[in-house]
Amino acid sequence: MNKLYFLLVICIFIGCKKETPKIIPAVVKKTAPAIILTDERKVEIDTALIGTFKSETLKQFYNSSENKTVWGNLKKRTYVLSQLSKAEELGLDPEDYKSSTLKKFEDKITSLSDADLATYDILITYNFEKYLNHLYKGKLDPKKLYNDWDLEEKTFDVNNVLIKAFNKNKLDSVVDNIQSKAYIYKQLLKSLEIINTFPEDNIKNIESVDKIVLNDTNSALINIKKRLMYWQDMPKKDSLTKIYDQKTFESVKKFQERHGLASDGVIGVGTISALNYSKEKRKQQIIANLERWRWYNNDLAENYFIINIPDYSLNVVENQDTTLVRNVVVGTSKRKTPIITSMLRTVVFNPTWTVPPTILKEDVVPAMKRNRNYLANKNITIYDTAGNAVDPNNWNENKPGNYRYVQSPGYNNALGLMKILFPNHHSVYLHDTNHRNNFGRSNRSLSSGCVRVENPLELAEHILDDSEKWSKDRIDTIIASKKTTSIKITKKYALYQWYWTAWSKKNQLIFRADIYNLDSDLYAKLRN
Template identity: 75%
Template structure:
């Protein structure tokens, strides 16, 4: 027994020594300074080498390339050892044809020197080496410019607008062009380089449709001739040109006397026209309908081209789940796995307080939000109202706080220094944000929210807010996006019980939704042209800049 005890004690000491050793070793490892991780520098992938044809090839003086001051062009010809590449007639013909016919895509052939290129092509067999080199460079430079414009637009929205926040679209145009060039697949490059969205395709179809219309010489419908809105069975001289417009656009068919009488046939035609233009389809001809009727074919075509440019700015790689807002259409669609699961009417900013264009990600639902009066509304709305009536804020359940966070009595509010205070509206049914808001990262301090003016969603013109987007029936929307079958359950009863507390609660959105808050005023549907009022007056200006 003594021997067994002795061996047991020796085994115990041995085991303890091993444990001490492991503890000391772990302390040493933990205390050892962690080596900084070396992050490998990602090198730019050079474009593949260009496979030259067996036809006439000449060397290019690099000073000719330098005239264009284009790094991309320089890298392109590095891939051919500074030799001409467009010796193949079939390849040249394709490029020339694309550029010449680019009006079908809403682009301008003059931007890509179409006439100059055709002059060179006609003299191709008579060109000396320098002329051939110049022609080759011009072909490459203008075709790559054309591809860039198709992919991401001609203009940069960040240089045009301060309230357009879109992610940059990058294109390695050399790699794309050279791969297609080498594989003799130039005929697919233009199709592949363009946006893939359904709306973009609808716009291309709209351009195709409008090009089938004849030129119109219908006179303007003068609003001055209208003493009131025109209703069924009214007589008005303006109806003569109104009927001509309806016949021109195909909203009215067959023969008509083109009289000044507002008959039943014209009434039904007006309703079809109004529906296509996002107007109240009530058959009553007012200023909105007259304004839409007065657009000529050329003006509508320009509108389509401006919208094609916008859709080239937008990143069309949509996530699986997203909210897409069309500001001029006053609509919000929830799309999940390529299926539209919810549609909501919305209210957007006025022309003075525009809703910004944003691509972002939804983060948080806030129930029973407070509302802090923003600087613009403080200056333009609150201060003038407070000067007239010191109880203005109190009547709206808004509390004034000083810089120390102490509540300020309205009678002691200093109207000469309104910026020295914070103005916070308590949660509740009549809060300016309503019962909920949805937050997403952006630089404009805007969000989606409910409203205390819930009767305005039935209006036709809903450009009424101060920049944020107001949503109809928002609690149903919150229930929809918070319900994640994997981890969370948000039934209506649960949301209602939170609302009843009038306590502000933030809920993280676990299911990933992107937000595309964009602007477009034209498209097509079932071979029919669709237009919306250009509420921020952007279309004409954009078209003019595209043709500068």
């Protein structure tokens, strides 16, 4: 009894013991560094005027100057106005930053009243900070535009950057410093520069024609040749005949290669469509892609996989060197491959495949209603909620969602012999395929959202990076066993599964088909 009493006292003591209160860290409000003011003319700014802009950043900026004007220095002011006036060179619209309004203020700077000078000062700060924000992370928010763009939100302390540059008299470098250092971004800026050298084009649209092959005669060839000459794929010395001669044939192949088309010289629907893009449409495409690259990471990881969805390509980059290139198959326009930034985690050999809801609804159920052996023929087993295998003849077609559908491992598994997993909200991964002949096609927008990779076992061996533990022979043995085997990827690889349809290479413009029809809409929103 004494022991029981003692235990009861202990329990009461423990139950009543107060928890140590959690220390909640204080939220430190960011304050901008103080602005160093020179002796130029400066005036007091009414805080109510600052408040009309409804910008906390602007309020903090002028707190740092004790609510005095800061742009009295002509050199600093001139630099900002110059940058805003040539925003178009970076694919932005100068009027988004009130460039012409600011110029009007500047033209009468010596006669401005104190109130007008205060207004001018605020407008310079507000619009230059907006410009810097747009250059760093884009004008638009991809999460508000798309539900399948899974990118980390980019944060930017614009006051800190601007005030430091202001105080150190280094405003002339701030615009360059905040932009992406990625190679493709720089090549897109070069693309914009290149396309601006082209004259205005007034070539008639090429009417849709049957396929044209070498030595054919076709009246459409006159405008085709004009287009090829305009885009500098063909020398500008040609008789413009209706004959598809060898010189034109070679020029067409060059054009096709630049546009990611089958470079076979056959002029079909895809080639005609690409030829019919005007200079203005191509320029808009470049500007849309510049915006996308501002959404992406400014600094890429040391080692990474980068997938360009419209280019159907995967590059493995390690220490700034491309070590592997693979063709890939991506999602169709109805089942798009999502845009993702993530980290590679696991290689799975001999994966099983569980039929996802979309494929179940759109593909499997209709096929099963026609043929009850459809799944059995594909080595897919139906399981009920208790985990028991279900005979196809006993499958309830009115309640298909009550089952799991699992395909056994093997060469003909929908995921092939391997998949690579990475954290994401879309249940997608990289994987092999049982449709291996598709990698030879020029249009590879064929999957249900995941990315299928060519020669995946070589890729697995490369990233596992252990010639003793995970040699080719060892991987082959695992594959032969048909046993599902998961291996953690120990080397850190980022995954950039992104979308861009334009860039440049060796001063040549490169374009890809906008397979998800995103370019025109994005450009329209940018200029809205």
